[in-house]
Amino acid sequence: MTGATRHRILLPAAALAAIAGLLGCGRGGDPGSGVVWRARADADTLAVGDALTLEIDGRWPRAAGPVHLAWDAPGDSLLLLGIDSTRVRADAGREGRAYRLRCVAPRPGRVRVPAAALVAASGETLALAPGPLVRVGGRIPPGVPADLRPLAPMASLRRFPWWLAAGGALLVAAAVGTLLWLRQRRRRRDGLAEPPPPPPGIEFAEAIRALLARELPERGEMRLFAQELSWILRRYLGRRWERPALASTRPEIVGWLPATGLCVRDQGEIALWLETTDRVKFAGHMPLLADARALLEGARRIVERTEEIFAPPPAEEDEGRQEAAASGGTP
Secondary structure (H helix, E strand, O other): OOOOOOOOEEOOHHHHHHHHHHOOOOEEOOHHHOOEEEEEEOOOEEEOOOEEEEEEEEEEEHHHOOEEEEOOOOOOOOEEEEEEEEEOOOOOOEEEEEEEEEEEOOOOEEEEOOOEEEEEOOOOEEEEEOOOEEEEEOOOOOOOOOOOOOOOOOOOOOOOOHHHHHHHHHHHHHHHHHHHHHHHHHHHHHOOOOOOOOOHHHHHHHHHHHHHHOOOHHHOOHHHHHHHHHHHHHHHHHHHHOOOOOOOOHHHHHHHHHHOOOOHHHHHHHHHHHHHHHHHHHOOOOOOHHHHHHHHHHHHHHHHHHHHHHOOOHHHHHHHHHHHHHOOOOO
16 A cells, blocks of 8 residues: 555444435535545446556645545455555645555446445545446446357268267277276386375475576566466466366455455455556566566465465364374374
């Protein structure tokens, strides 16, 4: 967050909803009190996974003391990606500030953006700007029929050579079964067992070490580094949450994030991270060395927070230590 750190987001969702029902204006602030407060969005229609920018700016008398922006993102319809705060010029005896909030909608539908309130340090609401109504559509524009015709004419089922297809399938199944049997027989003969795959967190750490050993950023191959890093994190998310993340698009991954148990802030960080790497892979964006390092640290932070969910509870750890101590070993 840029700007003064003392301007933080409060979460009075119920109070804002009640005030929004009483005030129906699109521009907050009482002209007699000298408060100007307004909110606007950069679009009223967007697709699932696209970013929505909400711009909030206002000016108020300096005598009002410290003020804060109060805004709450509903986790079921909007994910907060980030917020910027900058100070703007105002008349003598007045303060001014502009906020820029970036959100993403994980599913289609009609979304009412929550109202933005200007709250004094005493808890008094100085002004309220109701949020706009945004329509979130699918990836196919409304009114455009999807072309579901086959790429080639379908063969007639009566003319299809079923006996040839069945014979070929049997031959393939027999060949695969023979290869598997020979491999298992060789492993039993050599006394080797199929090693289980490492846990997702350990596999991620090993893949990161192998990626850094290639020294792609040092050789100026920033785009290749970002692509490989995106593949590593997507594989981790897919294994950890048992989802086909490698074969899924960014909107599809963002759509199942609310079911993972991660908090809204962590979900927004993953969505922003995937959006940044998609710009590198598909939009031709060339990241700088600082951007590559930020992507690496962001991936590590996402994995660290995700691993905290799957960490064993303290009670199980204490029981493991007690059993190890009783057996004379180490936990």
